Amino acid sequence: MRAWAIVVPRGRAEEIRRTLQSQGLLLKHLRIGHEDATILLPVRKRVEIGFPAKEAEFDEGFVAVRSYKDVIEVPPAMRRSLPSSFDVVGDIAVIKIPEELREHRRAIGEAIRRWNPRIGVVLEDRGVKGERRIREIDVIAGERRTTTTHTEHGLRYRVDLSQAYFSPRLASERKRIADLIEEGETVADPFAGVGPYSILISKFRRPRDVHASDANPTAVELLRENVATNRADRVTVHEGDARAVLRQVAPVDRIILDLPHSAMEFLADAFQALGTHGTVHLYGILEAAEEGEKREKIESAARAAGVRVKNLSLRHVRAYSPAKYHTVFDVTVARA
Numbered sequence: 001m002r003a004w005a006i007v008v009p010r011g012r013a014e015e016i017r018r019t020l021q022s023q024g025l026l027l028k029h030l031r032i033g034h035e036d037a038t039i040l041l042p043v044r045k046r047v048e049i050g051f052p053a054k055e056a057e058f059d060e061g062f063v064a065v066r067s068y069k070d071v072i073e074v075p076p077a078m079r080r081s082l083p084s085s086f087d088v089v090g091d092i093a094v095i096k097i098p099e100e101l102r103e104h105r106r107a108i109g110e111a112i113r114r115w116n117p118r119i120g121v122v123l124e125d126r127g128v129k130g131e132r133r134i135r136e137i138d139v140i141a142g143e144r145r146t147t148t149t150h151t152e153h154g155l156r157y158r159v160d161l162s163q164a165y166f167s168p169r170l171a172s173e174r175k176r177i178a179d180l181i182e183e184g185e186t187v188a189d190p191f192a193g194v195g196p197y198s199i200l201i202s203k204f205r206r207p208r209d210v211h212a213s214d215a216n217p218t219a220v221e222l223l224r225e226n227v228a229t230n231r232a233d234r235v236t237v238h239e240g241d242a243r244a245v246l247r248q249v250a251p252v253d254r255i256i257l258d259l260p261h262s263a264m265e266f267l268a269d270a271f272q273a274l275g276t277h278g279t280v281h282l283y284g285i286l287e288a289a290e291e292g293e294k295r296e297k298i299e300s301a302a303r304a305a306g307v308r309v310k311n312l313s314l315r316h317v318r319a320y321s322p323a324k325y326h327t328v329f330d331v332t333v334a335r336a
């Protein structure tokens with residue numbers, strides 16, 4: 001690859017390399033060149049630092065690229081705003097871009113693809129919206145598609161990030177829940193999305209039945225496809241509102257209420273749908289200071305539903321924002 005080179009004497013090469021690196025000018029994915037008694041340091045642009053500059057041919061790919069930031073072209077002042085992480089779903093990178101970098105979003109997308117050529121598409125994530133929790137996204141680099149196949153715990157999920165919710169960040173939480181399932185349980189997953197809880201439970205545990213459903217028809221279509229692809233025989237798929245499906249499949253032993261912004265509204269229906277005893281996993285987005293109040297609300301919903309709380313525990317699934325956690329309450333109850 002052709003790039004600008006700073007030509008320095010061998011004895012000063014390491015010192016100048018460090019200076020260029022600290023200024024974000026060094027192209028670290030290119031291999032440093034040699035010419036007679038001089039060293040050629042590859043840089044993003046022509047710079048005046050007291051040594052000659054010239055264009056030169058460099059070998060690529062020999063140096064481990066640690067981050068897409070190593071191969072991006074943005075003004076140095078912008079570099080510190082570059083996101084340090086993004087999600088990868090199948091072969092799609094999904095990245096949130098700060099407002100001040102909006103005009104550089106295509107450069108960010110291209111850099112991610114140069115950094116990892118296995119990424120086929122880069123999507124800008126503009127937030128999950130509405131009851132169906134659909135991500136508002138724009139393709140900023142690569143193929144113009146939002147579908148891919150994601151592998152989680154060895155299972156394959158067809159996803160369409162513009163049509164149905166999916167996040168790879170909950171993989172460990174899904175495994176934690178699956179590990180709790182006892183042989184012969186009936187489980188309801190009324191906010192199933194494309195099926196990552198239900199299918200994992202069906203494949204790795206021995207439930208009697210897992211009722212997976214969602215109100216979003218596209219999610220249900222993908223869910224059916226994923227159940228078939230993974231031969232998740234114990235999953236029964238339904239389409240519709242969580243309340244109606246819970247009434248239809250009751251009684252069950254365990255219910256996964258994975259709709260963090262409004263799961264609480266479905267708690268009474270979930271308690272009604274349990275048999276003589278059972279567990280509800282209730283997700284929420286909360287500040288630590290709100291946790292006590294939420295506990296009280298859960299206890300009061302249990303009293304109103306005529307069930308006795310036998311165990312109520314809380315876990316932080318992950319940090320959601322500087323002040324909030326994605327939180328789960330595991331609530332085990334028995335009919336009073």
Ligand SMILES: C[S@@+](CC[C@H](N)C(=O)[O-])C[C@H]1O[C@@H](n2cnc3c(N)ncnc32)[C@H](O)[C@@H]1O
Nearest residue numbers: 131132133165191192193214215216241242258
């Ligand atoms: C946060 S997503 C969870 C998806 C899934 N559990 C996962 O781990 O990927 C919530 C899902 O609930 C669905 N949903 C929202 N409101 C609903 C309702 N009233 N009844 C049934 N599904 C609903 C949305 O369509 C969305 O797929």
